[in-house]
Amino acid sequence: MTQTSTVDASPRPSRSLRHARLATALTFAFNGFLYAAWVPHIPEVKAHLGLSDAALGLALLGPGIGSLLSMGLIGRATTRWGSGPVTTVMAFATYLVIIGPGLAFNLPTLFLALVGWGVVTGGLDVAMNAQAVQIEKSYRRPIMSSFHAFWSIGTVVGTGVGSVGAGLHVTLATQQATLAVILTAVTVWSMRQFVGDHVAEEQAEGSRVFEWRLVLLGLAGVCALLAEGSAADWSPVYLRDDLHVAAGHTGIAFLAFTIMMTIGRTIGDRVVLALGRTRSVALLAVIGSIGMSLGLIADTLVVSSIGFACLGFGLSIMVPVFFSTAADGPGAAGPKLAVVSSFSYCGFLLGPAALGPLASASSVHDALWVLPAFAALAGVLGVLAVRMTARFKA
Template identity: 40%
Template sequence: MSVIPLDRTALVRGRVALLLLFLLSGMAIGTWTARIPAIKQGLGLSDGQLSIGLLGIAAGAIAGMQVVGRLVDRYGSVRVMLPMAFAQGVVLILPAYMPNLVGLALALFAFGAVHGTLDVSMNANAVEIEQAMGRPIMSSFHAVFSIGGFLGAAAGGLMAHAAFSPGVTFVAVAVVITALAFWAARWALPLTAEPAPAGSGPAGGSHGMLLLLGVLAFCCMIGEGAAADWSSVYLLEDLGSSAGFAAAAYAAFSIMMTAGRLAGDRLAAWLGPVTLVRGCGVLAASGLGLALLVGHPIAGVIGFGCFGAGLSCIVPQVFSAAGRRDPARAGQALARVASLGYIGFLTGPVLIGGAAELFGLPRALAIPALLALFVALAAFALRAKPFTK
C-alpha cells in the first residue's frame, strides 16, 4: 500500500470524515446498549435467553473481522468502510422488529458483522491517514468513538424516558448515522495508490511480533470488560458503598479513558509509543491496585479512574503499530489483533466472575492489574518505523 501525497486541506477533510465514522460507530453501540432492557421486556426473554441473543453480536463481529482484513488489503479501506457505515444504520434497526429470540440472534449477528467489519476498515484508514500526516493521530479516533458511545447511550436513555419504542429510537438514530455517513463519504480519502496483491503473504511482518501485539490488545480489553461489568459490583458489595455511588466507579473509568485518548496523540508524539504504553500499563496497574488495597469507596472511584486513564492509550497505539508493521497488509494485521482484543473484552467479565467465585472479587480484580503490568513489560513490541511525511 503506497500513500498518495495530499495537501493539508485534503488530509484534514479525510481525518474529519474518519472521525465522523468513529462517531457513528460508537453511537450505534451506545444506542443499542441503552435499549437492551426494552428489547428484553418486549420479547419476554429471561436473562439466559438474552445472553444467548447477545452472543450474536460477538459471533458476528468475530466473523466479520476474519473476512475484512483481506477485503481491505485487496480493495482499500475506503471501499470497505463506507458501505459498512451506511449498513450500520440499517442493521441497528433490525433488532427492534424481530418477533422472537432466533430472529433477535440473527439480527444481532448482522449488527456484529457490520460493526466488526467497519471497526477494522476504519482503523486501517486511520493508519493510512496517520502515515500521510506523519504524526500520531490514532488515539483521537478512539476518543471520538467513546464520545459517540456516550451520545448514543444518552439518546437511547432519553427516548426510553420519553416512552418511545426501541424501533422509533433506532430509526431516529439511524437517520443521524446515515447523515454522518453521507458527510464522511464526501470527504473520505482513498489514500492507497494501488491495492495490495491478492496473494496471501504473511500479514503484518513478523508473525510472532504481531501475535504479541494481539496479546497486548487481549490483556487491555480484558481490563475494559472487567471494569464495565465488575467495578460497580466491587464498590457496592465489597466496599459497602451506596448503589448510586457505586456507579461512579465506571463513570470515572469511562471519563478518564476518553480524556486519556484525547491527550494520547500528543503524548505519543512526545514520548513515543513504547514509553507511552509502558507508562500507561504502570498507571493502570497502580490505579486498580489502589482501588483494591485501600478498601474505601472514594479510593475505589479514584483507582478505577486511574485504571481507565492507564488503559486509554494502549489499544490505539497497538492498532497503529500493527497497521504500520506491514502497510501492504495492514487490514489483515489489524483484523488479527482486533479479533484477539475483542475476545478479551468478551471473556474478561466471565474470567473475573469465575475467579471471584473461587477467590473473591477483590483478588479476581487483581488479574487485570497484573495483565496491565505485563503490557508495560512487553511494550517493546510497539517499536515501529518512524513516521514519514
C-alpha cells in the first residue's frame, strides 16, 4: 500500500468516497477542536476550584481513565455494527458531555466530568480511526496522516477559540455548549457519508489481533501521547505560573505545538512515502526531542514556544504511522486499533497525572523535561515496532 507505483496506479476516487473522506476528516477535526478549546480554560478552572498542581494532575487522570474504559468495547462494536454507525453515535455522545467540566464545582465533580468525556472521546477515537482505515483501503494509498492533520487543524482552531473565550471571560460551560450545537449540525451531514467496512475481506484473513507487535506499537504510542497530552495540559500552566504571561496568552505555546503538528501531518503521507516509516519516525523524533530540550533550557516565552513547536512537529506522524501499522496484517481493523489505542492512551493517563506531583516537588518547568525524553523513547520504540511489523507481514 505504501509503494509509489500503487499510488500512481490508483484510480480517482468516486465522489461518494471523497465525501466519506471529508466527513471522517471533519470528525477528526471536531474531536481535536473540542479538546483544544478547553485547554486555555484549565488555569481558570484550576484557580476557580482552588486546586493545587497535584490536585489538577489527579483531575487530569479522568480523560485517560475514561478512554481506557471504552476503547476495547468500541473496538469490538465497530466489528459488529460497523465503524461508520459507531462513529456517529460516539460523536453525538461527545457533544452531550463536553459541558461537564465547565459545571464542576469541586475536584470530585471535575474528575467525574473528565472521566465521562474520556469515555466518549476515547470511543470516538477508535471508531473514527477504524473508519479512516476503511477509507484508506478504498483509496489504495496512504492517507491516514491527512486525517490526523485535520485533528491537528481542529486543535489549532480550538486553541484560538478557547484562548479568545478565556480572554473575554466566557465561561467554559457556555463556550462548550455553544460549540456543541454548531458541530452537531455538521455531523448530521457527515453521518450519511461514512463507508461500509471491508468486513468480508477482514474475516477471511482471520481474527487474531493480540500480537506482540501491537503491544510494542502501543508502548510507542504511550510515549508519544504522554508527551502530546502533557504539552496540551501543562503548557498553559507553565506559561502562566513560570513565565507569568497574561491569561489571554496562556495558549501560545500549545498553539505553536499544534500548528507544527498540523504541518507535519499535512506533509506526513509524502514524507513516509519518500523516507519510509522507520526513517520518518526516527528523524522527527530527533527534531522533537532536541528542539524541546533547547526551549526548556532557554526558559523564555519565545524560545519555549519554538521548543513546543519542534515537539509538535516531531510527534506529528507518530500516531498516524502507529495506527496504520497496527491495521496491517490479518484481522478486523477495529479491535487491533483498540489494542494500540488502549495502550497509547495510558500516555494521556500517566503523563498529565505524573507531571502534577513532579511540578509540586520542583516546578512545572522541571517537570516538563519528561516531554523530550519520552519523545525520544517513542521514536526508538516506534522504529522497533515498524520493523517487527515488516517481518510480520513478510
